Amino acid sequence: MSLSLAGSSLWLLSATSAVALAGYLSAALKRDADWFGVALGIGWLAHAFAIGLHTAGIGEAQPGVRFGFAPALSVTLWLVLAVYAIESRFVPLVGVRRPLALLGAAVVELALLFPGELRPHAGSPWAPMHWVLGIASYGLFGAALLHAALLRRSEQQLRHKPAAGAPAAPAQGLPLLRLEKLTFRFVAAGFVVLSATLLLGWWFANPWRWDHKSVFSVLAWAVFAALLAGRRAFGWRGRVATRWLYVGALLLLLSYVGSRFVLEVLLHRTAL
Numbered sequence: 001m002s003l004s005l006a007g008s009s010l011w012l013l014s015a016t017s018a019v020a021l022a023g024y025l026s027a028a029l030k031r032d033a034d035w036f037g038v039a040l041g042i043g044w045l046a047h048a049f050a051i052g053l054h055t056a057g058i059g060e061a062q063p064g065v066r067f068g069f070a071p072a073l074s075v076t077l078w079l080v081l082a083v084y085a086i087e088s089r090f091v092p093l094v095g096v097r098r099p100l101a102l103l104g105a106a107v108v109e110l111a112l113l114f115p116g117e118l119r120p121h122a123g124s125p126w127a128p129m130h131w132v133l134g135i136a137s138y139g140l141f142g143a144a145l146l147h148a149a150l151l152r153r154s155e156q157q158l159r160h161k162p163a164a165g166a167p168a169a170p171a172q173g174l175p176l177l178r179l180e181k182l183t184f185r186f187v188a189a190g191f192v193v194l195s196a197t198l199l200l201g202w203w204f205a206n207p208w209r210w211d212h213k214s215v216f217s218v219l220a221w222a223v224f225a226a227l228l229a230g231r232r233a234f235g236w237r238g239r240v241a242t243r244w245l246y247v248g249a250l251l252l253l254l255s256y257v258g259s260r261f262v263l264e265v266l267l268h269r270t271a272l
Contacts, residue, residue, distance in 0.1 A: 012053060013050060013053045013054060014112070016046045016047075016049045016050040016053065017046070017050045017108050017109075017111070017112050019042065019043070019046035020043045020044075020046035020047040020050055020104070020105075020108045021043070021105050021108050021109060022043070023039050023040065023041075023042035023043025023044070023046060023047075024039075024040070024043040024047075024101045024102070024104040024105035024108065025101070025102075025105050026039040026043075027039035027040040027043060027097070027101040028098050028101035028102045028105065036097060036101075037088075039101075040081070040085070040097075040100075040101060040104075041085070043101070043104055043105075044078070044081050044082070044085065044104070047074070047078050047081075047104065047108060048078060050108065050111070051071070051074060051075055051078060051111075054066060054071055054074075054111060054115065055067060055071055055075075065118070065119050065131075066115060066116050066117065066118045066119070067116045067117065067119065067131065068114060068115065068116020068117055068260050068264055069114065069116070069256070069257040069258075069260035069261040069264060069265075070107070070110040070111045070113065070114040070115070070116060071111050071115070071116050072135060072138065072256055072257050072260070073107045073110060073111075073257060074107040074108065074110070074111040075135050075138075075139070076107075076135065076138040076139050076142050077100075077103055077104055077107045077142070078104075078107075078139075079135075079136075079138075079139030079140075079142065079143070080100070080139060080142040080143055080146055081100060081104060083139075083143040083146065084096065084100055084146065093150065095149075095150065095153050096146060096149060096150060100146075114264060114265065116260075116264070117264070129200060130197060130200045130201050130204070133193055133194075133196050133197040133200065134194075134197045134256060136193050137190050137193040137194040137197055137252070138252065138256075140186050140187075140189050140190030140193060141186070141187070141190040141194075141224075141248070141249050141252060142249075143186045143190075144183050144184075144186035144187045144190060144245060144249075145245065145246075145249055147179055147182050147183040147186060148183050148242045148245055148246075150179055151176065151179045151180060151183055151242070152242065154176055154179060155176065155238075158176070180237060183245075184228075184231060184241075187224060187227065187228065187245060188228060190224070191221070191224045191225065191228060194217075194220070194221055194224065194252070195221065197217075198217060198218065198221060201214075211259070212254075212255075212258075212259045212262075213255050213256055213259045214255075215255075216251050216252070216254045216255035216258065216259070217251075217252065217255040217256075219251045220248050220249075220251035220252035220255060223244060223247050223248035223251060224244075224248045226244065227241065227244040227245060227248060230244070
């Protein structure tokens with residue numbers, strides 16, 4: 001019975017992942033705007049179903065949660081795509097369509113190649129909440145990075161002067177000030193969620209360990225705190241602000257995804 005369930009679950013996971021992969025690749029390769037929305041929607045829904053099957057550990061010999069660096073990236077990109085889907089209904093965000101679709105295909109494939117580790121015992125009743133908040137912070141900072149990329153692209157378009165007599169390129173997407181506000185709203189929301197994640201981890205961890213994940217997480221928290229403080233006190237914006245955002249996001253990426261990548265792929269070890 002368990003073998004049959006495991007086999008059917010594996011087949012269903014492979015099928016939904018294949019649909020998500022096909023949807024994302026079709027959205028990336030086709031230039032038709034209407035088809036892009038349909039293909040991306042199909043890929044996103046199948047991606048969500050695959051994430052649920054994958055992380056729930058359905059069909060495993062013992063109940064638990066399966067997670068790792070690739071599933072973490074998969075959930076993060078899925079959340080960023082959700083933000084994109086909501087905003088694109090109100091304003092065109094043309095410049096990031098193809099990269100997001102290609103990234104979606106990449107993380108789906110990556111999650112199949114590196115499924116992560118099954119954790120039958122959480123160790124604490126608060127551990128699932130800690131994981132959920134951690135992934136939510138990844139998604140919020142990912143959305144902030146998406147808006148920072150759109151902001152940089154809009155600034156470059158404004159700086160580019162058309163040739164004499166040539167018509168100016170029409171403005172696309174959100175206005176600069178609104179893009180900037182949205183970027184820092186996502187940064188602030190991500191900072192609050194990351195703070196809750198660290199506090200919850202410190203609370204139920206016994207004892208607290210200064211491992212690679214903890215060190216990089218705290219460093220990322222400090223960078224984002226400095227960014228928000230600098231923006232409030234000194235009005236940081238433009239390149240200065242985005243550089244702090246990129247540094248903080250890189251440190252946060254290294255905290256869980258980076259440490260799990262080293263353990264799972266380079267060292268072939270499970271988490272302690």
